[in-house]
Amino acid sequence: MDRRTPLKPGDTAVVLGAGLAGLSAADILSSRGIKVVVLEKSPFTGGLAATRRDGGFHFDYGPHRFHTTNKAILERVRNLVGGDLLELDRLSRIRLLDRYFVYPLNLGDVLSRMPLHRGAAMMASYAAARLRVASGGARDDSFESWVVNRFGRALYDVYFGPYTAKLWGIAPDRLSPDWASQRITVPGLGGLVKETLFPHKEKVRSLVSLFHYPRGGIGRIAEALAARIVSAGGTILTETEPESISRSGAGFSIGTRGGSIEASGIVNTIPVTEYAALLGDMLPGAVLEASRSLRFRAIVFQVLRVARRPDARDHWIYTPESHYGFNRLSIPENFDPGVSESGAQVVFEYTCDAEPGDPVWSGSQGLAEECGAGGVRLGLFQPGEVLGAVPARQTHAYPVYTHGYAEASGALLDALSNLPGSVTCGRQGLFRYNNMDHSIEMGEYAALELLGEGSVKERFDWSADTWADG
Numbered sequence: 001m002d003r004r005t006p007l008k009p010g011d012t013a014v015v016l017g018a019g020l021a022g023l024s025a026a027d028i029l030s031s032r033g034i035k036v037v038v039l040e041k042s043p044f045t046g047g048l049a050a051t052r053r054d055g056g057f058h059f060d061y062g063p064h065r066f067h068t069t070n071k072a073i074l075e076r077v078r079n080l081v082g083g084d085l086l087e088l089d090r091l092s093r094i095r096l097l098d099r100y101f102v103y104p105l106n107l108g109d110v111l112s113r114m115p116l117h118r119g120a121a122m123m124a125s126y127a128a129a130r131l132r133v134a135s136g137g138a139r140d141d142s143f144e145s146w147v148v149n150r151f152g153r154a155l156y157d158v159y160f161g162p163y164t165a166k167l168w169g170i171a172p173d174r175l176s177p178d179w180a181s182q183r184i185t186v187p188g189l190g191g192l193v194k195e196t197l198f199p200h201k202e203k204v205r206s207l208v209s210l211f212h213y214p215r216g217g218i219g220r221i222a223e224a225l226a227a228r229i230v231s232a233g234g235t236i237l238t239e240t241e242p243e244s245i246s247r248s249g250a251g252f253s254i255g256t257r258g259g260s261i262e263a264s265g266i267v268n269t270i271p272v273t274e275y276a277a278l279l280g281d282m283l284p285g286a287v288l289e290a291s292r293s294l295r296f297r298a299i300v301f302q303v304l305r306v307a308r309r310p311d312a313r314d315h316w317i318y319t320p321e322s323h324y325g326f327n328r329l330s331i332p333e334n335f336d337p338g339v340s341e342s343g344a345q346v347v348f349e350y351t352c353d354a355e356p357g358d359p360v361w362s363g364s365q366g367l368a369e370e371c372g373a374g375g376v377r378l379g380l381f382q383p384g385e386v387l388g389a390v391p392a393r394q395t396h397a398y399p400v401y402t403h404g405y406a407e408a409s410g411a412l413l414d415a416l417s418n419l420p421g422s423v424t425c426g427r428q429g430l431f432r433y434n435n436m437d438h439s440i441e442m443g444e445y446a447a448l449e450l451l452g453e454g455s456v457k458e459r460f461d462w463s464a465d466t467w468a469d470g
């Protein structure tokens with residue numbers, strides 16, 4: 001099928017992946033009379049934005065705040081959850097040197113809480129970095145240099161460097177500066193001075209503190225989309241992966257363990273590297289080779305059930321220092337007090353490689369004990385208050401932006417854009433560090449693209465400032 005031959009009612013489309021991007025696409029397609037089959041590898045829908053409720057536990061896969069600048073997407077989400085959206089004011093802190101700092105960093109807060117000598121060192125190294133930038137002697141050639149040029153070496157050494165090394169498991173100078181520019185919208189100390197003295201009305205995304213959260217868990221958005229798809233006649237096959245994809249007449253034949261599906265179009269939201277491998281010689285050999293260099297970082301959540309609500313009102317807390325094995329923790333009750341019916345919980349996050357040899361992934365590191373001790377050190381609960389523990393895993397949490405990723409992913413996405421009848425989108429499908437609202441929006445545009453109504457590329461707002469959250 002040529003991309004210019006739009007799908008029409010009665011045609012079949014296969015959607016790969018039942019995260020928010022895939023479900024959003026399938027919802028639009030099924031509402032327009034397309035026969036939709038969604039293939040999802042895991043036993044549940046929602047992907048990274050799912051809520052797990054079992055065995056007395058009730059938690060999201062890490063803290064998820066919904067925020068969007070797109071009013072239509074906000075209304076779509078509000079309608080999906082029947083108006084049941086809580087509006088919350090974010091409280092997040094960073095734990096450093098056994099004290100708490102507000103997140104995002106605030107100059108007044110950092111300087112008033114840091115030991116005097118460290119505060120002075122931060123101001124001095126910030127001034128030195130700005131002078132180097134002004135004299136033209138600074139280059140943004142890695143995550144490390146990008147941050148040092150904007151924040152100074154001392155703040156980098158205390159916070160950004162250790163946190164980043166822990167998150168990615170590699171030295172920050174091996175990471176592309178793109179990750180910093182997409183992820184960090186905290187202004188430099190100069191900006192912090194300005195922000196402290198003359199606060200802006202319109203804030204960049206990571207400084208926006210108000211956010212939305214569906215009562216009962218972030219997964220309610222995906223659950224509502226899935227229910228709409230099924231009631232419109234669509235099919236969602238969980239624990240089902242595409243095993244092969246070949247050309248079939250004007251469309252595709254997608255092989256699964258249950259047989260093959262003939263489809264006029266595909267929306268892909270599974271890791272683009274896996275999609276490329278399935279397409280095989282439909283793509284140039286050099287592109288396939290380049291795609292093999294792209295990798296994702298996995299995440300393991302260690303969830304502890306505790307005897308009472310933790311002694312912190314934070315939505316989440318960052319723990320960059322190496323004596324905490326985890327990077328961050330979140331407290332579900334602080335998003336929605338209703339989850340306390342399942343008991344108080346704390347969700348600790350570890351990033352790792354999804355490989356049997358990785359001690360975090362394999363579970364050999366004793367995470368529950370480590371998190372128990374960490375929670376006590378942070379003052380969240382007392383020894384003996386941990387009632388139960390459960391781990392949860394996601395293989396593809398973060399695309400890893402090592403040097404060269406942009407060329408490899410760019411070549412792959414260019415080649416895919418020339419494949420008629422196929423659209424790739426979402427966090428995994430674009431190898432892009434994006435947010436829930438972006439995935440929902442892109443899924444919608446991917447469906448419209450198959451229907452012949454514009455393209456994701458033209459419709460989506462790709463400006464860097466829109467990329468910032470978890």
Ligand SMILES: Cc1cc2nc3c(=O)[nH]c(=O)nc-3n(C[C@H](O)[C@H](O)[C@H](O)COP(=O)(O)OP(=O)(O)OC[C@H]3O[C@@H](n4cnc5c(N)ncnc54)[C@H](O)[C@@H]3O)c2cc1C
Binds near residue numbers: 041066270397437470
């Ligand atoms: C810890 C964490 C915190 C976050 N916090 C926020 C936040 O506060 N705000 C925000 O807006 N965003 C946040 N995000 C980002 C947000 O979760 C994602 O942008 C969004 O959920 C991605 O949706 P997606 O559909 O594009 O991808 P995914 O959710 O990854 O969906 C892809 C789906 O494909 C499935 N799949 C994979 N391989 C196969 C296969 N071979 N066959 C079939 N199915 C397959 C997966 O199981 C998954 O269901 C956070 C992410 C993480 C990891």
